[in-house]
Amino acid sequence: MALITISGYPSSGKTHRALQLKTFLESKLSEPDYISAGGRKFKVVIVSDDSVGIKKQDYDNARTEKPARQTLFTTLQRLMAPDTLLIIDSLNYIKGFRYQMYCAAREMKVRVSTVYVVATAEKCREWNKERREKTEKSYSDETFENLLMRYEEPSSMVRWDSPLFTVPWIDEDIPGEDIWKAITEGVIKPPNAGTQAVAKAPTDALRTLETITTSMVSSIMSEQSLSSSSSSITIYLPSAPDVKVHLKLPPRNITLSELQRIKRQFVTVHKKAITLGTTEKGAVDWSEESVARKFKDYVEENLKP
Known part of the structure; x- marks a missing residue:
């Protein structure tokens, strides 16, 4: 149904806002006058760093951060569905990653929105230190400052961040009604060539391609030597003797x-489709x-006279 991306500085209160949003959305779904499309029963799910096993230390360097982000992305791809309101509670500080999630949402044909949790850098530092003193999970000072410097602020001017809802740290609550309207009445953008899933070939496709073409070349030469006057031959596949191919x-x-x-030309053309995938419709x-x-x-x- 919708993908809601939470973004903000480290220790800015994103999890608090995600929980507020989850409570609000569940209350809206439980209202007696709410009628879901197609009679579906909707659910609200939060995917956070903690829920997928990402530690604060994973952001210390690119070697550990990259697979952590991939774990988060794989999880949201698995959970995204027409009957789910999916809230992504993570830093989401890289605009390229937010765009990647936006593309996944378009592919699934669900609505999107972004909640920008705003707090000053000084306030975030203060909250991060308080967590450390309470032996809660916190970022190291070096990692915290690095994340602040690298943070790419969401913008309502770009399609992957909009509609954008900004929630300052001084606000008591989230703009729940506005978010609800966006994720229930907003336009569902269809997938395009840039967001469609690429159909991948099976792992043994290259072997099948090489084996079958080599076998057919041998069979053509053999059949031709046995019946040189014939313009049509029948080839049987060694691995599937019940399959006949009639060749003129x-x-x-x-x-x-x-x-x-x-054979070389044919294999070269089809190797590209196997290794890079194809955007042909259907399987x-x-x-x-x-x-x-x-x-x-x-x-x-290619043998036409």
Whole structure:
């Protein structure tokens, strides 16, 4: 249903605001006059650093921070759903990461919004030190200052941060009604070429591609030597003898070098789709039979007189 990104300085009160928001949204969902689309029962879920096992120390250096962010992103991808109000309670201080989450939301066709928790740097330092004195989880002074310096403030002028709701530390509560309206009535932006998932080939696709094309080249040469006058041959796949591929050949002898050249071209073209993925609509079939039929069409096209 929606992805709500919480962003702010370290120790600025993001978790407090996330809990306030969760309480508010659950109260709205429980109102008797609220009717959900399609009769779905919605739920509110918070994904935080703590909930996915990210420690404050993970932000000490890029070597540990990068996999921590990936863990957070993988979790939100798994939990994002049409019946879920997903709140991401983390630093989310890098605009590129916020854009990545925005793209994932567009792919899932859910609404988005950003809550910017604002507190002065001095106030955040004070709260971080108080946590340390209480033996609570806190950032080291060096990491804290580094995060402050690197923080990229959300902007309502960019699509991945909007609609943007700013909550100063002096406010008692969040702008719940405005957020509710944004995530229930806002426009759901459809996925585009930049946000669509790329269909990946199975792990054995390269092996299948090479094995089937090599086998078919050998079979074509063998069949041609046995029936040189025939313009049509039938090829059986060694791993699938019940699959037959009928191939039309021109009225001349086909040399091995010709077939090898065609095979190399075919494999090169399809290797790119396997390694980089494809944005073709629907599932891409990399089965042995499918590869064999594609290669058969490719051979016929390139051997036309």
